[in-house]
Amino acid sequence: MDTLLAPLASPLPSYLEPYRFWIWLQMVAWRLYVRAVKGRGIPFMTVIDRQGTVYxxxxxxxxxxxxxxxxxxxxxxxxxxxxxxxxDLDSAYPGESRNPVQRAANEYPRGIHFTKSGPLPLPDI
Incomplete structure (x- = not known):
């Protein structure tokens, strides 16, 4: 049997018994709404207030x-x-290189070569 048209699970108070059909109809409407929004088989909970309105x-x-x-x-x-x-992550600086040889080559212009030499000459006074 489909649970869409299932009877009310809990007994109603005596003053709501005359309105049992209308309360059941509200429950069917809520079941249809939940099926339309979330799909079949999703659990939900309803509450019946003192006037017989189902929330x-x-x-x-x-x-x-x-x-x-x-x-x-x-x-x-x-x-x-x-x-x-x-x-694991890319660097925040896209031009940054992890290769130290490539980094050193990029830091110095190609025309300047550093060679190991003696002390610098004294300045002219």
């Missing part, structure tokens, strides 16, 4: 049963700098 309280997981994984205080989380250094 939707929640759809999906109940608020007290929402699965929350506790955060492990001892878990290792590498920093962003570490992840960039090992190559």
């Amino acid at each position: 939707l309280k929640w759809i999906g997981h109940p608020p007290h049963e929402v699965p929350q994984a506790p955060e492990d205080p001892l878990a290792f989380r590498p920093s962003k700098a570490f992840r960039i250094a090992i190559g």
